[in-house]
């Protein structure tokens with residue numbers, strides 16, 4: 247399957263890129279390894295200068311970068327601009343903090359003088375998804391490049407122009423050739439890259455299936471991996487939740503990026519005392535969405551990233567209905583051209599319905615009325631996923647207690663799961679392992695070396 251840029255609003259094929267040959271791959275690996283020898287010796291200040299320059303370029307040309315996202319995967323233009331600026335913030339954050347995060351840590355020991363230093367590992371390989379085409383790359387590349395590693399990336403086949411734009415960004419910012427390399431590789435070549443002795447670690451964001459394939463291969467080659475896989479985040483609304491903001495954030499949590507986010511609010515668990523009113527207001531808000539051109543600022547419901555993604559979601563809803571769920575389609579009929587999906591609310595989802603355990607990547611919400619906190623926790627944790635979660639309540643201390651009971655890597659009180667450079671991002675269970683962003687993210691692919699003077 248070649249790398250192809252298709253506008254999901256019009257269906258137009260914008261560009262196609264050939265996969266690289268094995269000889270080109272070998273050349274790229276060899277250049278990355280040579281770049282590492284030089285890059286690792288640069289000071290933090292020198293690496294930070296390149297990294298800050300990249301942030302400046304993103305901010306100065308944010309509209310140009312943003313347009314590409316919208317044309318390539320259908321993200322609303324306002325959200326594309328937000329993604330460009332968030333990516334710029336990640337560049338600045340690690341330019342400012344990497345040296346401090348990686349400073350040597352002295353150990354209190356009776357066995358002489360001991361210190362743990364953090365050294366780079368070498369060439370790292372990232373396999374990345376299409377849903378946040380720059381942010382995902384920034385999350386992987388920026389901390390690692392600041393740590394002195396060099397990075398190679400296989401981006402999703404549907405976002406090749408964003409992939410090239412990000413590679414150009416590093417080049418323009420002054421990174422030497424080989425510090426960041428985009429690879430239009432085949433699946434078979436992905437295996438070769440993982441096996442290659444020059445490659446020291448692999449980070450994947452994507453589906454469980456892809457994560458399992460990549461981690462199995464890396465495990466065989468004894469290489470460290472981090473995996474950020476899917477999620478089915480619960481939003482628990484307690485009876486004392488402020489209904490207006492709760493509904494507002496539930497809609498935002500479900501619809502941001504047209505629902506195509508690992509940390510989207512996918513399951514609404516609302517206390518029975520407020521369930522009817524919540525559902526009425528949530529339905530009204532979802533009904534008011536305006537489907538249309540994602541380039542138009544007035545659009546609030548863009549197409550999904552591809553027709554195949556839209557078809558997959560519709561098939562999940564149909565299967566859920568076959569197994570007894572009620573699917574309420576809301577709002578005006580969405581356009582027939584473009585990868586649109588009618589906003590839908592699933593109710594009466596029993597625990598044996600296949601959709602109960604599935605990730606819904608798009609504008610389809612699952613709604614449950616819950617009796618009490620224990621039932622909310624039981625449903626929230628009754629999933630293979632463990633990425634994020636949210637609790638809405640006016641009793642913050644109680645909210646924190648509920649947060650401790652949710653089995654996931656992140657829980658937010660009175661807000662759906664979200665992200666910022668300084669907040670660690672990642673999950674447990676089938677949502678993967680390891681953390682990106684924050685001080686934790688930069689520690690994943692460094693050698694924590696003990697030096698002990700006895």
Ligand code: NDP
Nearest residue numbers: 374375401402403433436452453456459475476508605607
């Ligand atoms: P994938 O997991 O298939 O794609 C993510 C990345 O992995 C892409 O670069 C893809 O390449 C690559 N990849 C997939 N399979 C392999 C393989 N066997 N060997 C090497 N590389 C591989 O996600 P999809 O785009 O197919 O989306 C499917 C579902 O995954 C979504 O509906 C959603 O549920 C979940 N998902 C979760 C994401 C998250 O943020 N956690 C992000 C994206 C998807 P290529 O594009 O060439 O196939």
